[in-house]
Every structure is written in C-alpha cells, then in structure tokens.
Amino acid sequence: DYADLDLDRAARRGYPEAVFCAGKTPAQVAGIAATIRARPDVTTLFTRAEPAHAAAVLAELPDARHDADAALLAWPPTPPPPAGGLVVVIAAGTSDLPVAREAELTARYLGRPTELVVDAGVAGLHRILRRLGLLRRARAVVVAAGMDGALPSVVAGLIPAPVIALPTSVGYGAAFGGLAPLLSMVNACAPGVAVVNIDNGYGAGHLAAQIAAD
Amino acid sequence: DYADLDLDRAARRGYPEAVFCAGKTPAQVAGIAATIRARPDVTTLFTRAEPAHAAAVLAELPDARHDADAALLAWPPTPPPPAGGLVVVIAAGTSDLPVAREAELTARYLGRPTELVVDAGVAGLHRILRRLGLLRRARAVVVAAGMDGALPSVVAGLIPAPVIALPTSVGYGAAFGGLAPLLSMVNACAPGVAVVNIDNGYGAGHLAAQIAAD
Amino acid sequence: DYADLDLDRAARRGYPEAVFCAGKTPAQVAGIAATIRARPDVTTLFTRAEPAHAAAVLAELPDARHDADAALLAWPPTPPPPAGGLVVVIAAGTSDLPVAREAELTARYLGRPTELVVDAGVAGLHRILRRLGLLRRARAVVVAAGMDGALPSVVAGLIPAPVIALPTSVGYGAAFGGLAPLLSMVNACAPGVAVVNIDNGYGAGHLAAQIAAD
Amino acid sequence: DYADLDLDRAARRGYPEAVFCAGKTPAQVAGIAATIRARPDVTTLFTRAEPAHAAAVLAELPDARHDADAALLAWPPTPPPPAGGLVVVIAAGTSDLPVAREAELTARYLGRPTELVVDAGVAGLHRILRRLGLLRRARAVVVAAGMDGALPSVVAGLIPAPVIALPTSVGYGAAFGGLAPLLSMVNACAPGVAVVNIDNGYGAGHLAAQIAAD
Amino acid sequence: DYADLDLDRAARRGYPEAVFCAGKTPAQVAGIAATIRARPDVTTLFTRAEPAHAAAVLAELPDARHDADAALLAWPPTPPPPAGGLVVVIAAGTSDLPVAREAELTARYLGRPTELVVDAGVAGLHRILRRLGLLRRARAVVVAAGMDGALPSVVAGLIPAPVIALPTSVGYGAAFGGLAPLLSMVNACAPGVAVVNIDNGYGAGHLAAQIAAD
Amino acid sequence: DYADLDLDRAARRGYPEAVFCAGKTPAQVAGIAATIRARPDVTTLFTRAEPAHAAAVLAELPDARHDADAALLAWPPTPPPPAGGLVVVIAAGTSDLPVAREAELTARYLGRPTELVVDAGVAGLHRILRRLGLLRRARAVVVAAGMDGALPSVVAGLIPAPVIALPTSVGYGAAFGGLAPLLSMVNACAPGVAVVNIDNGYGAGHLAAQIAAD
Amino acid sequence: DYADLDLDRAARRGYPEAVFCAGKTPAQVAGIAATIRARPDVTTLFTRAEPAHAAAVLAELPDARHDADAALLAWPPTPPPPAGGLVVVIAAGTSDLPVAREAELTARYLGRPTELVVDAGVAGLHRILRRLGLLRRARAVVVAAGMDGALPSVVAGLIPAPVIALPTSVGYGAAFGGLAPLLSMVNACAPGVAVVNIDNGYGAGHLAAQIAAD
Amino acid sequence: DYADLDLDRAARRGYPEAVFCAGKTPAQVAGIAATIRARPDVTTLFTRAEPAHAAAVLAELPDARHDADAALLAWPPTPPPPAGGLVVVIAAGTSDLPVAREAELTARYLGRPTELVVDAGVAGLHRILRRLGLLRRARAVVVAAGMDGALPSVVAGLIPAPVIALPTSVGYGAAFGGLAPLLSMVNACAPGVAVVNIDNGYGAGHLAAQIAAD
Numbered sequence A, B, C, D, E, F, G, H: 001d002y003a004d005l006d007l008d009r010a011a012r013r014g015y016p017e018a019v020f021c022a023g024k025t026p027a028q029v030a031g032i033a034a035t036i037r038a039r040p041d042v043t044t045l046f047t048r049a050e051p052a053h054a055a056a057v058l059a060e061l062p063d064a065r066h067d068a069d070a071a072l073l074a075w076p077p078t079p080p081p082p083a084g085g086l087v088v089v090i091a092a093g094t095s096d097l098p099v100a101r102e103a104e105l106t107a108r109y110l111g112r113p114t115e116l117v118v119d120a121g122v123a124g125l126h127r128i129l130r131r132l133g134l135l136r137r138a139r140a141v142v143v144a145a146g147m148d149g150a151l152p153s154v155v156a157g158l159i160p161a162p163v164i165a166l167p168t169s170v171g172y173g174a175a176f177g178g179l180a181p182l183l184s185m186v187n188a189c190a191p192g193v194a195v196v197n198i199d200n201g202y203g204a205g206h207l208a209a210q211i212a213a214d
Ligand SMILES: Nc1ncnc2c1ncn2[C@@H]1O[C@H](COP(=O)(O)O)[C@@H](O)[C@H]1O
Pocket: A017, A018, A019, A020, A021, A047, A048, A200, A202, A203, B189, B190, B191, C093, C094, C095, C119, C123
C-alpha cells in the first residue's frame, strides 16, 4: 500500500524501473526488495541509497552489488553482457567522481560498455585533449562537472557523439548547489549538449544507454 | 574581422556550423553568406533570422530556403537524402509550433527523416496516446512544450527512445519566459529525458540528428 | 502571553483553527493543548509536530490521536462522521506519502469521506488511468507530487472535479526544495488546478474539505 | 495541421476547451473559429485575444460576444442560465479590474451566477468589511490582487467558502511581474486559499465554476 | 587585531554600536566584552549570541542581562529611563516571538517605552482590530510576520505612525526563508511601511527608537 | 463602479490617499479627478502619471500642479505650509533624479520642509561628506540609489536620523531592474536604514513625512 | 543642479570620471559636455550614449570621437600615447563585438596598447589556441562572452596574466540576460578570473588599464 | 585513478595548482599529498581543508604549514621571498576574517608582500579613511565584505589600484548566502572593481598576486 512497482516498464520501454530510495523508509525499501526477488529476469537498481537503505536491501537480497561511493545497489549483481556503442563518462574534477560513477554503473547495468575518465577540467586543457582518441570512439559521452560547468561545451565542440551534460553540486558560493553549471550547460555554445538534473548520475547513465543502444 | 567561421566543423564533428543571426548586423550576416557561397559541399543553416537578416542572406544566396515561421534559412536549399533513424517532433500546443518547426527542419537538414505532431498536450491525453505507434518507431523524439512542461515526462514513460525536452517561452506569469517548463523537464520523473535551452529548436534538432545517426 | 487562539474561527468559518507547531517551543504547545481541553466541541489539529511537540500534546491530552508519519495530532481523537463529497488524495510517488497523508487526515478530521492512492506518477501512466473510476466519483482530488509536478495537469484533464495540486519537496538538484513542481503546477495547462504551498498537506486537505462541503 | 481541438472535453470533464490566442496567428484563430461554428452546443471562449485575434474570430462568428477589457470572446454569445452557487470576484484595486473581469466572465459562461466587487484593498479595510454579507453568501470567492497580495488571506479568514487567489502583474519594482503576490498568496496564513497563475483570470473563473457547481 | 570597535558611534549618531556575534569566535566576543568594561557610559548590545557567545560575555561582564529567547545581551544591564514616543511591537504569530522580542529589547535599551502584542495575524482580523487604541498611541509600530507577510499592510492602513515591517523566516516551502514576506512587505499597498532584513529584530528596534526619538 | 476612493484616509491616518495611475485608463483617472474636485480640503496626488493620465487630470482639474519629471500631479496645486522636521532627499547619481524628485514632492505636499542633493554617490566620497552639516539637521533622509545601492549605508553611519533607502532601477545587467540595490539596502551594515520598493519615490516621501511629523 | 562632476578623480585615482549617459536626458549630457570643454587636460568618456546623447555631446564638443557600435564618445578625440602592458580583448562570438569594442576603446583612452580578437569561442577550440602567442604577451586579457561563458576559464588556464571576464547579454532563454555567463564566470574553475557586470565593457577596459599600468 | 594533478601549471602559468579539498575524501587528499612530496620546487596549497583533510596532509607532509582559521595548508611551509607590489587585504568586519586570511596567505605563498586590515566597514567610515596612506601604496587591494558589500565601491573610489571584491557569506536573511554582496559588488558604481566568487579567498589572493606581479 505504499508502492506500485512499474514492473512492466522493461517490456514497455526496454529499460527497467529503478527504486529512488531518498524519502523512503528502510522498511519500505526492504519491502520493495522482497517483491523484486521474484523477478531476477529484470535488473533492478536502487539509487541514492544511504547506509540504512543499503542494509535493508542487502537483508533481502544478500548478493546484491553495493557501490557505496555511488550510493547504488544492483540486483542481480552481474551486469548484462555489454552491447551497443561505447559510453564514456568524464568527471571534470575528483569531487565529481561519485556522481560520475553513478552514471557509469547505470549505463553498464543497462547493458553498455563503459569507460571512466577522471580529473580533466578545462583549467588544464591538455588533460582532455590527450583523450581525444577515446572520446571520438564513443557513441555517447557523459560529462560531470560542477562550478563553471564549462567542460561539456569544450568536449561537444570536438566530437561527433552527443554529450550528456551532468551538472554537479560541487562548488560553493554562487555555484548555488549546482545552478551555475546547470545554466552554463543549458546555454552551451556548442550544439549537441543534452542536460539532465544536478547530481542526476542515474538519469545521465540511462540516457547514455538509450543513445548508445544500437 | 568580425567572424572566424568554423568551416572545419563538419569534418571534425560530422555536422556543420550554423550561423546564429541574433545580435549580428544584417551586413555581418551578408558577409558570412558571401563566404559560404564557396562551400556548397557543407549545408549551412542561418538561425534566429529576422526579416532583415533573411533579406541579407537571400541577397547573397538567392536560392537559399527560407522558413519564416522557424526564422531559419538553409543553403544549399535541398536537404540531404534522409538517412539514419526517424526523428519525431511534437508541439504540445499550437503556440509551440515555430520552435518545433525549427527543430524539425534542423534535423532534416542534418540528414534525418522527420515527422511533426501538433497540439497534443497532456490536458487531453487521448491525443498523444493516439500517436503511440508513431512514437514507438522513432529513434529520437523532440517534445516542445511551454507552461507546465509536463508532456516530455509522459512521452518518455511510454517509449524506448530518448526524449529531447524543448521548453518554450509559451505561457505567461509564473512561466517566467520558459523557466517553469525548463525546471519541470530537468526534473522529469521518467528517465530518458534530455533537456536543451528554452526555445532552442536548433539545438534540439541537432541533438536528435546525432542520436538518430545510425 | 504567547498565543491568542482564534477559538471563534469554527463559528465564523465553519472550520476550527489548527496549531502550527513549527517554531513553537514544546512548552508553548503544551500550554495551548491545556487551553483546548476545555473545548471538546471543536476538533483541534496540531500540525508539523516533531516528537517533542507530540509528547507535550499527549501529556495534556493523553487520548489525542497521533499520526507520526504525517506529524499530526488530533483531539478529540475521533473524526466527525463523514459528510459531503468524496475527497481523493493521490501520492505520485512513495516519498510523497507523508504529505499526502497529512492532507487526507486533515480532510477526514474536517468531516469528509476520503480515499488514498499511492505511487501513481506519470512515468507509468497506466497506474493513474486504472483509477479513473474512483477519480470520477470525487468531489475534490488532492494530487501530491514532487520533481516535475506533472501529475495534477494529467488528472485535471480527465475529470470534472477541481484538482488541488500539492507540490512536495521530494527530489533534488533543480527541484530547489519544491520550487520546480510549484511552478509546474501554477502553470498547469489544464484548467481546474488550485495550488497550495510546498509540503502544505494541511492546507490542501482543508481546501478539499471546503470544496467537498456539500 | 496546427490544432487538434479537444471537443470531447465538455463530455469528459463537463467544461469545454477554451482557445488560448496568445502565440497563435490570427489566421490560426480564424481557422479554429470556423471549426467551432459547427458546434453551437458547446460554449467556446477565446482568451488573451488581442485586437487582431478578435477581428479574426468576429469574421467567422459575427455574433460572438467580445469583451475587450478582458481580452475575451465567447460564442455562442449568451451564457447558460446561471446554476449552482454564487461566485464573487473581487478586484483589490482598479488596476486589477481587467483580470478580475476575465475571471467573472469565465465563471458566468461556465454557468454560474456572479458578482463583482472593485477597489477593496487592505489599505482601507472598511471597504472589504462592508461587503461581508455578500462574501458570506458565496460558494467560491476569487480575489485578484497585485503588489503585496494580502487581500486573499484577509478574506479567507472571514468566510467559510474557499478563496481563489489570483495574483496580478499590477505593481512595479520588487513585485517582479506578479511574483510577490504569487508568493504571498501561496504562503497565505489563513487556510482555504487556492492559488492560480499570475493574471490567469480564465483559470480562476474556471476553478470557481467547478467549486460552485452544485 | 580582529576588531576596531566604533566607540565614537554614540557621540556621532546618538546610538552606540552593537556587537554582531554570528561568525565571531567566543574568544573574540570575550575580547570585545573586556574592552567594553571600560565604557559603562555606553549601552552595548550583543546580538545573535549563541550559548557559547553568551557564556563568553558573561564571563567578562557577569552582570550583563541575557535574554536567551532573543539571543541578546545588554550591558550595563539596566535600560535607560524611557523617553520619546511609544514603540509597539507586534508578533503576527507565536513563532515570530523571538524576533519580535529582539526588536522590543533593542528599542527599550535605546531608551524608548515599549509594548508587545503577540499572535494577532490577519487570519483572525478581530485580534488586531481589538488593539487599535494602543496602535493609535504609538509613535512607531514594528510588525514581525512570516509566511504571507500581510499584517504590516493592514496595520499601516489603520494608523498615522510609520510601520516597520520585519519579515521573519517563519514558514516553509515557498516562504523561501523569509523571501515571501520580505517581497510582500516591500510591495505593501498601504504607504508608510519601512522594511528591514529578514529576522533583523535588532535593526527594526533601532529604527523604531530613532523614529520615536522625540 | 471601478473605484472606491478611500477619502476617509486623511481623517483615519492623517495622510490622504494617492491615486496610482499605472494600469488605470485615462478615463478612469479622469473620473477620479472629477470626484476629487469636491474635496479641496484634502491634497490629492496622482502618481506614475503618463502624459495621457496627466492630460486627463488637467482636463478635470486645470490648475493641478504637474511635475512631468516625477510623473506626478497634485491638487490643490499649493502644498501646505511646511511643518515638522526637515526632510533631505539625496539622488546618488543624476539618473536617480526623477525618483528622488517624486520623493521630495510627496514629502512637501504632505507638509514637510525639504531639500534635494544630487549626484553624491560613493565613488567620490567627498561629495557626500561636504553635505554633512545639512544631513545632520535632517529629521529624515531619503537616499535614492541604483547599481550597488551603497550610499544609504554610508549616510546612515554618519547621522542620527533614520535613512529611508530608495532603490532605483538605474543600472543594467546584474542590477536586475533594481534587485541589486534593494538587496544591498536590506542588508545595510549600518542600522537605521528603512527600505521601500524599487523606484517607489512616493512611498519614500510618505514615510519621510510621517517620521518628520513632529 | 543635476550633476556634480568628480573632476578631481583623475588626480585622486589616476583615471578620470566617465559620464554614464543612460537615464540622463540629452540636455543634461549636453550640459556636462559644456562643462568639460574647459578641461582638455582630462580625457572624458561618455558611455552608453544613444544617438540623441551622441548628438548632444557633438553639439558641444564637435571634434569628440564617436564610436557608434560601442555607444561611446571620447574627448579630446586622440587617446594618450600607449604606455604600460598590452591589453588583449577577446569577443567569443561576433555578437559580443560591441561590448568588447567598448572595453578595448576604454583601455586605449586610459593609455594602454590594445589588441582585439573576434569569434574565438570554445565550440571551435583551435581558434583560441591559434592565438596563444598573442595571449601570452598580454599583461591583462578581457574575455567577453555570453551564453555559457566558458571561454574565460579556458583562457585563464593557459596564460600567466589575469583574465577579466566580461559576461554579455548575448543569448536567449536560460541565459537570463547574461545571468548564466555571469554565474559561470564567477565560478571559473581556473583561478585568475576577475568578473565585472554583464555588458560592462567600460568597467572591464578600466580594470584592464589599471592592471596593465606598469 | 582519481586525480590527474596539473603539475605543469607552474611552468605554463607561473602559478602552481592548488588542491581543492572539499568533496574529496581524506584518503584522496593524502594520496595527492604523497605525490607532491616529490615536487618541493612547487609551492602547493590545500584549500578548504576540514580537520580530517588537514590530518591527512600532515600525515604525508608533517612539516606543512596549517592555518586552521583559513582552512589552508601550504607545503613547503615557507613562502617565497616577497617580490612584486604590495597586496593589501581588508576584512570589512571581524566575521570576514577567515576568508580575508585565506586571501592574504594565498597572495603571500604566491610570492607577494601583504598587509591585513580588519574591521573597517562603511558604518564607521573613519576607520577606512584612516588607512588611506597604506591603501595608496598598494598595487592591488582585496576587500572582503558580506551583508551590503558596500566597502569595495568606497575603496575603489579613493585609490588608483584595482580592487578585488570578495563577497562573503557573512550575514543572514536577504544576504542569501552572499548573493547580496556579490550583486552589490558586480554593480559597483566606482570602476576598477574585480569580483570573485562568494568566500573565494583563494581566488582573490591569486588574482591579487597576478596583478601585483611586477
Ligand atoms: N536517482 C534518481 N534520480 C531521478 N529519478 C530516479 C532516480 N532513481 C530512480 N528514479 C526514477 O524514479 C522513479 C521511481 O520513483 P519511486 O516510485 O518513488 O521509487 C522511477 O521512474 C525511476 O526511473
């Protein structure tokens, strides 16, 4: 009486529903995990899982994979064999890593091959230019950045693949919890930039998986 | 001395540079058009062209195609033969049509087959449900909507393809020039929604073309 | 000397004053509870009661009903016999449940028959369409939703009754504590949507009770 | 190919669709008006009609009623016989009159008896207190106010009926186009206040008609 | 080397400097208190004093008056004999009391006679109307209110004295920490309303003391 | 039927109602002017009068005083004999002059002696310091400033009288139509600063007149 | 009586006062120009001069230099001989040219050698990298950019000189009149970025001249 | 695999990279510190270091200098011998001291002579005027201020050197975490004001060091 799982989503959309743990009690999350045990055919992700949520899931699904950095759990624990185009995820700074990791794991559990690049912000441009070969092989690139959010524009100007701009709440002051990079990315002067919500690694990874589907 | 066209962009990215007319004088736009005459191998779009801009372009490139509703010109006038997946563009209301048209023409001039659906907002849900067949065939769907910006979430929940949410400045009061639908779309509760700038039909069409490239 | 209860409100308006506990000390709330003991003819609600507030009320009014999820207490504990039209309350997601519950309890303690529907967001449209029969019987429908706040527009487009849109702070990033669904709901493209404050379950329930009064 | 009128809305919801003229060309509005001629069983409103829109409607439906102050047209021109409860509309200041008039006409064309009160802002409280008798007879009260938006709270504290708070863009400076009264109304300290969009007289009147339906 | 007290302010302006404790370490506040001991001719207020600040002050000035609700200390502890016009301070709701108290104490320590009225918000208008006699005797009235911030407009419309509108952070959701009442008060439709910062009881009391100086 | 003049305001508050012309038709303003002709005992101001409003007033009250810079009319044309304390009005820059003039005329028509100081912004501090003698004689000082809004803090730090900070929309870019100086003034680091709405010369002058009443 | 020119500023600061024409009448600007005729020892700039302002200045100072694109006039017309370090001004796009030109002319009239680079935005990175030699020779670099405002971060990461980030109102939608690039620049992830107001070419050029002074 | 230090930055720009600790785990910071041990030729700053970060750095670099107030560590611990022009840092109030200290230490570790002035806000103007001699000797002045952010305009109007305006989050209510002083500073009515992010002492000190380089 507190959840109505959209289990038919995988059939309808090709991608299963994920469980958004924030705002749910551990008991509710446990209840959902118990339901899911009967559906090993569908890969279920639990996102934004705090330790108490993770413990609740693991009590019901002990072999679930838990990535504490990304606050994510997956069950069954093994991702599908990689298929489709390559998804590259870039973290502009080290502090963007947890969100970037959430994006990468989501894309991988939705079935794509993935690569992760860390600490390649525009203040030292040589670091991203050094990766041009990898970036040109990607079918979709996720760029996680806080502060000025300038990296997606730069990357989009260099490659044919769509760039998924993932603003993060990294920064302070007039970053306003990610508003600054969000606005910057929405106004990217290079076309080919698709924006998702601040810190929404799950959404970025999902979109990348859809774009790189074939 | 006022422009440094990125003519190598088509080679580098696979998609040519477009000329953003807003803020340029007609004389500057005419100068750019004159330069472009030497490059019929690249399809050039002139976006946000007011009548004076359009006249300036047509004086240099008399056979350019001009779509006044979408404030767009294209030269050479014939789009490439359609290739890649289908791009469907939806205008939630009649007032969203100019922006939706800009998106459709952009995708078509970048080489994709396109379809346009008009006046299918969530206030009368049967209108979008009636098009489910078409939507399911798409490789990318652009949804232009103002006011509450609710349609992209609904569409994304029904299909496997990524949805490009295109907020418009249609509305008044607390729509704040498109801020309301922009925020709504960034917070879409269905994953698979990629957001672009308010009224950015060009960017939405470009992204759709990239996603549907193969 | 810290409160001047508007006990005549029930006579003047037909609905009694509620005690807003946030920002009051437990001692102040206890003092108000003690005053109220003399007025069992009026149903008094204590809203946004944290545990210390609840304990203070229960010390004075031991038989008060306390719903911890909704952070609400009611005294006398039994609601009036249901009269007037049906109030349906919908929680778009599981995380919207506490606010939705506050709305439902308020409407019930103000004398209306109520029904609660949980986890019926637009990402899986079949879940709300399945309830159309119930929704059509309602005299007023409260829809609690965070993130994109898209559900009220969809529901309002389907039924004759007014929809009370109740934005919640569920979400993160550019949800900006409920600003995104608030703006979305204020701009609902379907007419018949009445908006209240973010997380204001009490106000939504009160309004529903007034609308469904006869 | 530019509109898909929701003519079934009257059957589904009990209230017909209105045509939002802003952002439509006069030719498009004329086309819609021509379609509507075949449906005299449904009362159609054209809202936010500038003179060119009005001329276009009147060319197709010469006997349509045109209220230029409210920027509204109605066809067929005679409202239904008044039924249901009384709707009272208040304009806090003279400058709020056009929006208040749009609300009143909408409620009347949707079938309710209506009354209009003008220039009764809180700076001279005796003006609203003098109307208490009328206000207490209402089944729904619309209060249009700009600047501080304080009047709905005051009215709601005095009567049993729901108050529909209609913020207007009247004011300047930190009124921010109606944002100040909108926020004020959403935070009304009296319960029983339902907020609609800034300057949305149509929506306020529609909601009032629904509330006062029986 | 961390403070340069403006001890000449009393001479220059007629009112002494107060010490703003927020953001200072208790050690810094203690140091300032020690300096002040040499100046009993000037009344010094310590505002926004958390318990650690208060302890630091009391260690240096053991007879200082500490009002924990208002987070204020005064030394010397006895206010000057009341002179000038009457300052009335109103707290719209019980939760506005701490801020209202800060205003009242400030005015009193700057030498004015004061009166405090609590819980007289616009939702029950009779409560403020009952105090009209007192309000009409005031030379300045401070009105502390959160949420819709409607009370200052109402009070200003009834009396000849200036009203100092003191927005508070009481409320939630779209009150945005006091932004809603601040905007409401700045847009007061009754002239004669002077606005100060959110929760700035000190500033409101200071201004009231200056206005009521003679 | 479009206005309900609060003619009793002068009796109740000591200051007459002003007519806010913005948003009123010239015909409505003319109608109000005609009513006022019967009340030469009350000084009526017409504020924010565009040329058409002014013409309408002058047609009914040919001897009204019209100050086009301040967009203000007064009738009867002669201000009352100056009484009470001195009101000094400062325009930080030349561009702030119209708003400052509205404030000065309002205070003068409400019966106070006034002085005007122009172009004395903080970028050249000697200009304001040169006027210290005059400022120290004032019972109330109005400071109109746009851009950084820094002048009120500086003035308040120098004198015993209250400062009425009047933010103007002078500036561009991140001045955001006066938001920057409004926020700056609300956060004035010198106490004794009372803020009114952006460009609200009328309100500032009214408040100054009240403060300097005795 | 409408201006108090700060003619001593050149002596005090080393840089003369400029006349901000926006919001001044042409007659006022003419009056200031007439005063200035007596001071050919000081270079005076008139900024934000619309055609009527320019005509007024030229009537008094016929040999003044007028740059209509930059909306700037200078008198005496010849800039001082260039001294100090090199100031490089970059316009990210063609539409940023007027603001960039205002910056360049200001720096030149304050005595610095200047260079201008146009159309070198991050979407085609090779265009800025090609100028690295010039940029490395600069003592200060002004970067004018709208939309995402990403260019200053990139430039600052490549050179030792300070970068003055000059956000422009070029763009639309969520650029919000230059707010997006302003926030982006304030959050620049490369240190060494100094931000000025949106479209404030004058301020950027002034700052550059001060930095490059020796 | 979590960091790619830009160690070549000192060569490229003349100033080394600093390590932004916020959002990094202590283990990551320790790893970076270990890498740095091999590069004593470069001065590395660790900014925004919480106690756990500081402990991690000190474990790897025991002789690093730790300034807890400024949340900063430097290694090697001795700053370079002072060279270039004088950098003066002003803290408007005592509460601005930590941020001002971060700016001063940064400028010193980048090689400049520095001076610090504390508690010199505009409410007591004599305090800043008393330091004019020192300010006039500076090659760059950093002004840290919260609340109204008025001090940079005042200082810039008095001296030839550029002013780096450093808004702080000191304040409450409508200071909105530093937004008010940020906007105030961006709109400084005196030219020569360069703005950095809220609380960005590091960036302000870096910029000052660059400006005062020769
Ligand atoms: N981290 C996340 N951010 C945004 N949406 C999410 C996230 N995780 C799951 N979702 C979506 O939220 C919905 C589930 O919400 P709920 O019913 O509350 O569990 C699904 O449609 C998911 O696709």
